[in-house]
Structures are given as C-alpha cells and as structure tokens.
Amino acid sequence: MGYIQPTSPGEGPGRVNNYIYPSRWVANMDQWIGRMDYVINSSNTLFFRYGQNPFEEYRGLVWPERSPAETSGNTPLNRNGRNWTADWTSTLSPRMTFNLRAGLARWEEAGGSGYGTGFDPRRLGFADSLVSQFTRLQFPGFNLGTYHQIGNGRPVSPGTNDTYTIQPNVSRVQGTHFMKFGFEARRFNDNRANPGNASGFYSFGKNWTQFNANRADTTSGNELATFLLGYPTGGSVDRNIDTAYRSHYYAVFFQDDWKISQRMTINLGLRWDNETALVERYDRMLRGFDFNATSPIAQQAAGLNLKGAVMFANANGLPRTAFNPDRNNFQPRVGVAYKLAPGWVLRGGYGSYFLGQNEAGAPQGFSRNTGAITTTDGGLRPAVTLQNPFALLPGGRLLQAIGNSLGAASFLGEGIGVNNLDRKMPSSHQYSIDVQRELPGDILVEAGYVGNTSRNLPVGAAVNVLPADQLGRRTAAGVIDSAYYTAPVPNPMRGLIPNNAGKNGATIPRQDLLSPYPQYGGLSLGSISIGRQQYHGLQTKFTKRYSHGLVFNASYTFIQVLEEVSLLNNQDYSLANPSSSRLEKRSGTQIDIPHKFAIAGVWEVPVGKGKPFGNGFSRGMDLLLGGWQINYDVTYQSGWAVDHPNAKPATAGSANLGSDATFGRYFNTSLWDVNGRRVAAQEPFTLRDFPTRFSDVRVPGYRNWDASLTKYFPIHEQVRLQFRFEMVNAMNRPWFSNVAQGALDVTRPTFGQLDPTQRNLPRFIKLALNLSW
Secondary structure, three states: OOOOOOOOOOOOOOEOOOOOOOOOEEEOOEEEEEEEEEEEEEOOOEEOOOOOOEEEEEEEEEOOOOOOOOOEEEEEEEEEEEEEEEEEEEEOOOEEEEEEEEEEEEEEEEEOOOOOOOHHHHHHHHOOHHHHHOOOOOOOOEEEOOOEOOOOOOOEEEEEEEEEEEEEEEEEEOEEEEEEEEEEEEOOOOOOOOOOOOOOOEEOOOHHHHHEEEEOOOOOOOOHHHHHHOOOEEEEEEEEOEEEEEEEEEEEEEEEEEOOOOOOOEEEEEEEEEEOOOOOOOOOOOOOOOOEEEOOOOOOOOOOEEEEEEEEEEOOOOOOOOOOOOOOOEEEEEEEEEEEEEOOEEEEEEEEEOOOOOOOOEEEEOEEEEEEOOOOOOOOOOOOOOOOOOOOOOHHOOOOOOOOOOOHOOOOOEEEEOOOOOOOOOOEEEEEEEEEEOOOOOEEEEEEEEEEEEEEEEEEOOOOOOOOHHHEEOOOOEEHHHHHHOOEEEEEOOOOOOOOOOHOOOOOEEEHHOOOOOOOOOOOEEEEEEEEEEEEEEEEEOOOEEEEEEEEEEEEEEEEEEEOOOOOOOOOOOOOOOOOOOOOOOOOOOOOOOOEEEEEEEOOOOEEEEEEEEOOOOOHHHHHHEEEEEEEEEEEOOOOOOOOOOOOOOOOOOOHHHOOOOOOEEOOHHEEEOEEEEOOOOOOOOOOOOOOOOEEOOOEEEEEEEEEEEEEEEEEEEEEEEEEEEEEEEOOOOOOOOEOOOOOOOOOOOOOOOOOOOOOOOOOEEEEEEEOO
C-alpha cells in the first residue's frame, strides 16, 4: 500500500502543502413528525407527538474514495434524534390551570472509520503476536506531525443517549400576579459502544532524527524520516468495555409576574436544582485518587516516601457516584420592564443559573489503554520498532482488564486520569439592561448591554510533574542541563513496577524520581472547579415587521470574552489550595468575536397582480414577471484569536500584520528571529513565561451572503407550484479559519502560515420545483 501521491508541486524547498484536495461531504437527512390532539371535555385536553430526523453523512473525505487509510472519522456518521411527548392540560378553575408533560428524547449516533473496518494490520508489517491481541481489526492511525495523517484508527462506534422527563406545574392568576410553580424530574441514560483505537494509533515526531532528541531545532529532524526508520515516538492500543451510565436531575421552581401598574412589570423567580453524579451500571469506573494515602509499595521502595492510591466506585465502602453531591444550588431571578413614554420601553434583569456537567469516572482497569514504551533512557534513543511498539511490556502482552481486583495497587507504572471529587456545579450569572424604541413604519430598534460571569468552570491539570523548584538547572555554559534530568540513577522501585520497563529496571532517569508520584506515569486531574469566564457585550437590533411586502431583522454586536480556564504551567496548580492556583487570562477562542453584523429578510418584489407596478399585466406577463420574492441572509464577523507559537519572541511588538498578512506569512514571524536565525522552541525543563494565545492576531473574518429567489405559480384553487433559485455563499467568498499545521512551531517550515483549506462551503446553486396541494 503506497502513500497518497501529491496533487501539486508544493511550496518552498520542502514542497509543503503539496496535496490540495476537495473537501468532499455527502449527506442525506429525512425528517418525520406527527401529532394527535384529543379533547376530553371543555376543561381537559391531551396531545401526543412523535418525531425523528435520521441523518447519514460522509464528512470531510481526504483520501481517494473508500481508502482504508482515510483520515476522516465519519465514514459514515449516522445520527437520529427521536422525540416522544405527551401533554395533559386541565383548567381547574377560571384562575388556575394544571399541566403535566412527559416525554422521552433519544439521541442515536454512530461514527468512526467504516472504510478501515476489518483491515488486517499484518498487511502493514505488524507482528502477528501483537495483532492477535487486538479486539477488532482496523486500519491503524498514524500521526506524522507536519505531514498528513494516515488512517483514523477508530472503528464505527454506536451510542444512545436517553432523557426521560416529567414536568407537573400549576399556573394561577391572583389579582395583578401571574404565578407559576412546579417540579421537574429527568433521568439520563448514556450507553456507549467505544472500541477506541482497537488496532492502535501511532505517532512519529522529529525526535529520533533531529540533532538533539530532547530539543527541537530548525535544521534537523523529519517526521516522515522517523516513520521510514520505523521508530515510533508514541503509540497506544485500546481494549475497551461498552459503558452504561445513568444520572438524575430534579428541580423545583416558583415564578411571579407582577404587574405593578400599567407602566411597570416585575418578574421574580427562584429555582433549586439538584443534578446527581453519574453511576455506571456495573460500577466499572474510577471514583478518584487519594493523594495522601500511603502507596502499597512504599515500604519496599527504600528512600522514597511514596504516596497516592486510586479509588474505585462502590469498592471498600466508597459511593457508586463519580462525584460528591452538591445540593445547595439555589438560583434567584429578577426582571423589570418599564414603559418610559409612548413607544419607549426599558428592560433589565439578573438571573443565576447552574450549568450541567456530564462527567464520568474513567473506566480504567475495566477498559485498558496500553501505551507503548518507546524509550528507556529519558528519550535519548528509541527502544522499539513499529513492528511491535509494545515489545517491552512483560511478554510483549497488551495490558488486560483487571477491574478493581488490585485495589490501591492498580495501575502502577501507568498514566491515570481522575476527576476532582469535590467539584462545584459551574454557575452563570447573567445580567442585562436594554431600551426599545418603536419607530414609524413598523420598525423596532433595541440597544443594550449584556453581561455574563461564569464561575466554577472545570479546569484540568497534570499533577505528576517536576516541581517548579526542580526546573531550570543549567550547566556552566548557561544551557539547560538535560543530562542531569535524564541521567540514569539507582532505582528504589526496581522490580516493583512490571508494567513499565522504564520504571522497573536497575536504573531510572533522575527526572522520574523528582516527580511527586514516581510510581505512576502521567497523573491528570479534571473537573477542578476554579475556572472563570467573563462576557461583556453591546447588542443592537433593528427589526422591520412585515408590511408592504418587506420584513427584515438586522443586528450588530460588539463583545469581549475573556476566560481563565487553563494553567500556563502545570506547576501553577496548587493541590493543597486549588482556589489559589494561577490561571492564564486569555481571549475566549472561537466565542470571542468582537464584531458581528447580520441581516436577514424577505422582499416581495412589487411587480404583478395586486402590486404597485404591473397590476394590469396579462396572465402570461404576470406568470413571467409577477409575484417574485427575494430572500437574503448576510453575515459579517471578526475572526477569533490565534494560539501563540511555542517559543517566546525575541523582540517585543505586535505580531499583527494587518493588510500585509498573506498565506505564507500570516503574522510577523520576524519577532522570533535573532540575527537572521529563528529562535529555538521553549527549552526543556523550564517554565513557560509567554502566553498560549495571541491578544492581537486573529484568523480572517467571516463574510457570507446566502440568497434565494422564489415564485409561486397558482394552478388551481388548492394546487400551486413553487419555483426556487437558491445560492449558498452567493459571493463565493472563501473563509480560512485555521492556521497551517505546524504554523505555531518555530522549528517547522510552515511557521506563521495560514492554512489554504477553505472552511466554508463554496458557492453552490440549487434549482427546485415544489408542487403542493
């Protein structure tokens, strides 16, 4: 099987970007809905409704048709939303009504690489001893860094999510008060078939072919060369279970709309939410990690004070849930509407809301991910080949499911991902004030300020990292002393960690012993409730109600979104006092769009029978020229901020090139040059002291026009024919919303470049005839 051939000469000496392909998307969707209403008597009514919208799509195809090496993970993507609803409304008295609604919303989805399913990796040279351990045969995934990925690695994986709901509520009118109170209960089922990378996913970096394996540079190293040598940088294989999660949600609410006078109305409300933590049907998940527990191998590892042990759901007296409960979620709401004068209305309000967080404990131990051990000397030399990247594991065997049978001794030598047990529910505090003015011609103008402050957003951190005070050690020449960190030293854990050859031998890299939990690989902690986000927005709207054949809605927003949801360095996280952890403040990626203008509307051309022009047309002329309608939808918006390169600029200044930006040089790369040479990437074993996202460089803005021309042709009193001429992206303006692969890496030839792949649909035209009767 050969690598895909280039379709263009490429750019520069390296001939990068030499595969230009049309982004092929093939989709089909149907929609069905039905409803039945039944009047029991004058006081009671029922209705039942069912709907579904099956959808199938082959999305973002890159390789030739039906190639098993296709990188898209949607071949196909199948989705179907089903909805069952039953509703009973009863008039209890002239002032009081009762409503009971129950339903089931089901979401079915299956995605993955269908083209690669059933492919035998032995055909690519993988060892039979390895392939025979795979749970499913699939074309593996290969990440080649600067070069295009090969394969996807994920078989088609179906899943179903159910939401059962029941909502009884009562409405009552009492004088100038309209009150509503009630209860809501939901049950969530989340069933997932997740084989993962059943035949493996393998990455190839520059490290094994660059001058210094632990530090990238601009003149050596090539991922494809590493691939051709057969030395993987990393790799993993999944052996996963099919999970079945369940949780519940309960809420009680009260609301009072109080019309104080003809000019003022106040809305008061209070809601209490309780979202239970997920449980897995057979308790197959990690509950968390005890950071202070004595490790079961502590006494055998002389000279080390080993701490830390995993905790499983419903084991050793622990609860089944993924989190500890959080039941103090009260949410007040208040709103005011005041008529200032005829045609003028002032509105304002505040509301507190809690945001759902559907997080489960990892199925680790029940599902096992086996990571390849590609080096045993701190990353200086490769230790395995692609034929079997897992050869250094005991007996060359992939890790087997052991459940919770080893208790606190589980996963020694492995990486672990756990959630913070004492998480708080994320909350949103929303507030606004706006004024409306009604103008002649059925026009309504609105302008106002909208704010949103979010708190307790989930943040993730890697906690098994070198402490900050151990970083930055340098040689007499002033360069980082990498040899100190990678030097082999006597291993106190020798023979105690058989699942990791790099931690089980007579020696171990010094850097491993400097980490707080050396008996493990990576240790990540998620759902840490310390994140924040702030939204400020000026929102304006100009609405023309339908009259004289014209209707439109125009809006302009000017906003700023700043977020603190990530750590600049993992060492900035304080395990002892999480709220004191230092978070990076930056632009809110794809939601921070400073300017957006949109207008959509309909104009009935005033020509034809009953119109200002052409009222006297003959039938033939009217069929040809009369009754046309123009529909339009126009959007102009700013781009979002670009992530920052992986090195600190050598020169201060703005990287924004403005109108001088090109595909080949989208931001000012000269800031990273010293005497004509590009600066090196961040040194290993140092703290990052530059941002992760630009404050002044953004992807190109989005400019789009959609338009259509329609006309109805009356055939009979109850029969008519509609003609439609539609254009999507009528101006055929391409949108480039991503930087090129490697554009943020100072060691790559694509540094500073914009991805030339169009991210919006090119102009396409549709002609349609629709007969209705």
